[in-house]
Amino acid sequence: MQGQLMPVQFYEDTLVLVDQDKKPFVVMKPLVSNMGLVWSAQFVKTAEKFGAVVSEIETTGADGKQYRMTCLPLRKLPAWLFSINPNKVKPELRDKIIRYQEECDDVLWNYWTTGTAAQAGSGSPNVTQQIALSRHRIALFKELQRSRNHVIRATIQEEITQLSAKLGLSVPDLDNIEIADPLEKDILADFWAALRHLDGKGVRYNHAKKSTLLAIRIDELAAQFEAHGITIKLDSAITNALENSSSPKYVDHSQTVHNELKRCGIKCWVFESLPVPVDLSFGHGNHC
Structure with missing residues (x-):
């Protein structure tokens, strides 16, 4: 579906793909924020260096409203990621920046082609990963309650089901989770x-x-x-x-x-x- 948002789990973070003319694009603002970088500065940088391919794509948000989001073709994401020098960011961000550079585009491409977000070294999550996945699962429940768009709700339900299986947890009746009052x-x-x-x-x-x-x-x-x-x-x-x-x-x-x-x-x-x-x-x- 044109403009369909596809949330993708990447460790403790959620990245977002969007389908534009049957090609994968990455919604940049959540990715930049997850990395601990300042969006306003990266927006200018992205526009300057990737202006020929960056797009403002109209999408349906979790609230069912239409939004225009700054997106980069997935094939260009590695070039953007490696334009960031890990030695010039805050020390506490360095490892995360490197992890994004080494794994992020592969995970997103795998999700686009197979519908799953398998990561390097995936298997049974360790304790730290279990905590992160559990928090992400709870956040998805809250997002499901907020969303009024049936396509978005179906996508969130699918990811909750996958997360529950990975954590060895039962899946509640997601169709009965009511939409919260606005x-x-x-x-x-x-x-x-x-x-x-x-x-x-x-x-x-x-x-x-x-x-x-x-x-x-x-x-x-x-x-x-x-x-x-x-x-x-x-x-x-x-x-x-x-x-x-x-x-x-x-x-x-x-x-x-x-x-x-x-x-x-x-x-x-x-x-x-x-x-x-x-x-x-x-x-x-x-x-x-």
């Missing part, structure tokens, strides 16, 4: 309403130069919320929901935006456009 939508409704309240007070919080973008800093908003009596706690529930926002569409939470007032670059959470209910006339008072 709490994120309610959380973000209050958050965007709080921004509209700040608009009404004339508070300037949008750092984006373009009126079609929204660039915010969570620490600044926390101070503004407190100053104006807004009792929304900007905790992990909010930030997790913001990363899954589709209206406005989430872009990045570490993108550097130039602030003309401060004459410096600042890192912001960036979204493609403002929510429809927000008064766009406030854009005339943007920071930059």
